[in-house]
Amino acid sequence: MNTCDLVVIGGGIVGLTIAREWLLRYPKSDVVVLEKERNSLAHGSGRNSGVVHSGIYYPEGSLRAQLCVSGCQLMRKYVTEQGLWIDRCGKLLVPPSESAFESMQILVDRGRANGVEIHQLTGKEALELEPRINPQFDRALFVPITSVVDPREVVDRIKKDVIKAGGVIRYNTAAGSIDSQCGIVQTSVGTFESAKIVNAAGLFADKIAKRAGLKTRYSFQPFKGKYWKHKNIHFKMRRLVYPVPDLDLPFLGVHTAHNSNGEVYFGPSSTPVIGRENYQGLQGISWLDGLSLSASLVKKFFQNTNGLRTLAIREMKLVRLKGVCNELSKIVSGVGPDDLERSLAKVGIRSQMFDQNGQHLVNDFVVVQDDKTIHILNAISPAFTASFAFARYVLDQQK
Secondary structure, three states, X not given: OEEEEEEEEOOOHHHHHHHHHXXXXXXXXXXXXXXXXXXXXXXXXXHOXXXXXXXXXXXXXXXXXXXXXXXXHXXXXXXXXXXXXXXXXXXXXXXXXXXXXXXXXXXXXXHHHOOOOXXXXXXXXXXXXXXXXXXXXXXXXXXXXXXXXXXXXXXXXXXXXXXXXXXXXXXXXXXXXXXXXXXXXXXXXXXXXXXXXXXXXXXXXXXXXXXXXOOOOEEEOOEEEEEEEEOOOOOOOOOEEEEOOOOOOOOXXXXXXXXXXXXXXEEOOOEEOOOXXXXXXXXXXXXXXXXXXXXXXXXXXXXXXXXXXXXXXXXXXXXXXXXXXXXXXXXXXXXXXXXXXXXXXXXXEEOOEEEOOOOEEOOOOOEEEEOOEEEEOOOOOOHHHHHHHHHHHHHHHOO
16 A cells, blocks of 8 residues: 555646645645556647637636636746747637627627737738738737747656656556545555545546546547648748637637747647547547447537537538638638648547536536545646646645
8 A cells, every 4th residue: 555645647737737736835745646648748738739828718707717817827937937938929819700700809808807918900910910811801809928838848847847846657557446535546556545636637537536436417528639730841820820719619710830840730620539539540449438429429419519510510621621721711821732731640639528417518627526536527728728727726625
């Protein structure tokens, strides 16, 4: 029996920042992070776009708004102090149609309510910030604080912080059965007894919660996001460019992304899938889990839950490069099918919960405490941006 003060299940950025925050608060404590993969980058933390979001999308008072706004500041501060790469490029939001004008005003109102600097621009003003945009309706929004970091570099530095502070990270170690009342976690390398357990298992958080005996109204519905890379290494963009989103749908639409090498990507798609790690083909599909997810997805499709049928129709257009470019052309000029190639490395799965009582996708973070265990059930975007603030919030909630 290994005894410790904190066991964190999940070694992605959410789990690592929680371990780091605990060690900052309790420097002499014993902290163990359990991660089933061989590193912290196999899933969402390593496949993230690295965008540090501002918090304009989320309704005032929501947990996402609160933690994204403060998390953005904390992430930018951390990256700067650590001397890591950051591009303080800002984000332009361009209306893809006249029907987006109402959403633009909602975003302005939300941004200001959440304390985020946001500017309304003419098309000419937007073009001065980013010559490649398509300001077809002579309107745009600009959010200066939005930035881009290297997610793999950030996660690696946080991991080193945890180890330097005395924490232990056990890779290739999957959590098995959990006794939440006694604080006991069975693993492939032994048993851990802890005063506190945090379930930050991302794509498997709901399964870990069930093993711990937690009963909730939530079920799991994963979505795959794919990106396309611009082939020309000389094609650069000064700013991030996003469409003004359809606020009735749970995703932001095809937008631009770039990295520290200056490579430019477009995406993501938002395709419902039947596997928690279904990055390619039939990879990562558990047939028992797949059958359950398939049945649930078919039901949501016919009921058009959260506009899923509408979303699916939109996603079908992204099967062909011409469809991707048609979507892009609404916000960016001069990108054609011959310019793009699929990025096999830049594919991610969104860890998304569904509320079975309300029959809707859960669009806020969900944190539930049960006995000695804190379960982070819905660490959806912008969990990467919010991670430092999220860690503080989670530990502040502990009983």
